[in-house]
Amino acid sequence: MTEWNEQEIVEQLRDERSRSAAFTLLVEHYKEQLYWQIRRMVLVHDDADDILQNTFIKAWTGIDGYRGEARLSTWLFRIASNETLNFLSRRRQMLSLDEEGVSSVAATLQGDPYFDGDETALQLQQAIASLPDKQRQVFNLKYFDEMRYEDMSSMLGTSVGALKASYHHAVKKISNFFANHD
Amino acid sequence: MEAEDIIRQYTTTRNPFRVPDGYFDDFTQRLMQRLPQEAASQTTTPRRARIVSLSPARRLMRYAAAVMVAAACLGSGLYLYNRSASGTDDILTASDYLANDDNLDDMLDYEMLSNNQIAYYLTEAY
Numbered sequence: 001m002t003e004w005n006e007q008e009i010v011e012q013l014r015d016e017r018s019r020s021a022a023f024t025l026l027v028e029h030y031k032e033q034l035y036w037q038i039r040r041m042v043l044v045h046d047d048a049d050d051i052l053q054n055t056f057i058k059a060w061t062g063i064d065g066y067r068g069e070a071r072l073s074t075w076l077f078r079i080a081s082n083e084t085l086n087f088l089s090r091r092r093q094m095l096s097l098d099e100e101g102v103s104s105v106a107a108t109l110q111g112d113p114y115f116d117g118d119e120t121a122l123q124l125q126q127a128i129a130s131l132p133d134k135q136r137q138v139f140n141l142k143y144f145d146e147m148r149y150e151d152m153s154s155m156l157g158t159s160v161g162a163l164k165a166s167y168h169h170a171v172k173k174i175s176n177f178f179a180n181h182d
Numbered sequence: 183m184e185a186e187d188i189i190r191q192y193t194t195t196r197n198p199f200r201v202p203d204g205y206f207d208d209f210t211q212r213l214m215q216r217l218p219q220e221a222a223s224q225t226t227t228p229r230r231a232r233i234v235s236l237s238p239a240r241r242l243m244r245y246a247a248a249v250m251v252a253a254a255c256l257g258s259g260l261y262l263y264n265r266s267a268s269g270t271d272d273i274l275t276a277s278d279y280l281a282n283d284d285n286l287d288d289m290l291d292y293e294m295l296s297n298n299q300i301a302y303y304l305t306e307a308y
Contacts, residue, residue: 020214028210040199057216
C-alpha cells in the first residue's frame with residue numbers, strides 16, 4: 001500500500017502485526033510538515049531533529065492510547081506541540097530570552113549553516129522570537145501555514161476566540177518591532 | 183496600513199531555513215531503527231505514582247501555612263473591599279491592566295492553556 005488512507009492506517013496501527021509498517025507510512029507522511037512547524041519554533045536544525053524524533057517515539061509508545069477521536073495529524077501535532085513547548089521551557093530555564101536573548105537569536109541564525117535568509121528575514125525571525133512561545137506558535141501556524149482557527153483550536157485545545165486575540169496581538173507586536181527598528 | 187500588511191513588506195515566500203542534504207530521505211529509516219529499543223525501555227518500566235506520607239510535624243506546618251495564606255487572602259480582600267467602598271482610591275480597570283503588553287501576554291497565555299497541556303506538564307507524558 002502506497003497511497004495515504006487514514007482509516008486504513010489507523011486500523012493497521014491497532015494491529016500489532018501491521019503496526020510497524022503502518023507507522024513507517026505515518027512517519028513518511030507527516031515528517032516534513034511536523035519538522036517545519038517545530039523548526040520555526042526552535043530555529044536550530046539539531047533541536048528540531050531531536051524534537052521530531054521524540055515526537056514520533058512518544059507517538060509510537062503511546063499508540064495504544066490513540067482512540068481515534070481526533071485525526072492522526074491532530075494527535076501528532078499535539079504531541080509535537082507539547083514536546084516543543086516543553087523544550088523551550090527547559091531552554092528558558094538555562095538562558096532568559098530577554099533583549100539580549102532576542103539579539104542572540106540573530107547571532108545564532110547568522111552562524112547557522114542551515115539558515116540562508118537575508119537581513120530582512122533575520123529581522124523577521126528576531127521579531128517573532130520576541131513573542132511568548134504560545135503566541136509565536138499561533139502566529140507561525142496562521143501566518144506561514146495559513147491554518148484555519150478552527151483546525152488550530154482542535155490541535156491546541158484552545159478556544160477560537162483566544163487564538164484570534166493571540167494572533168492579532170502578535171501581529172501588532174511584530175509590526176511595532178519593525179516600526180521601532182526602521 | 184494594517185499591521186499584517188506591514189509585516190508582509192518584510193516577508194518573502196522563500197523559506198530561509200535549510201536542512202542537511204538527504205535529511206528527510208534518511209529520517210524514517212533512522213527513526214525506525216530507534217523505535218523498538220525506545221518502546222521496550224518505556225514499556226518494561228511502567229511508571230507508578232510515588233506515595234509520600236508526611237510526618238505529623240510537617241503536616242501541622244502545612245496546615246499552619248494554609249491557615250496563614252487563607253488569613254492573608256481574607257485580609258487583602260477586606261482591605262480592597264473597604265478601599266473600593268470608600269471610593270477614595272483609583273481602581274485599576276481591566277482595560278488599564280491589559281494596556282500593559284506583559285499583562286496581556288500573561289492573560290493570553292493562561293487563556294490558551296489547554297487541559298491537554300496541563301496533563302502533559304503534570305505527567306510529562308502524553
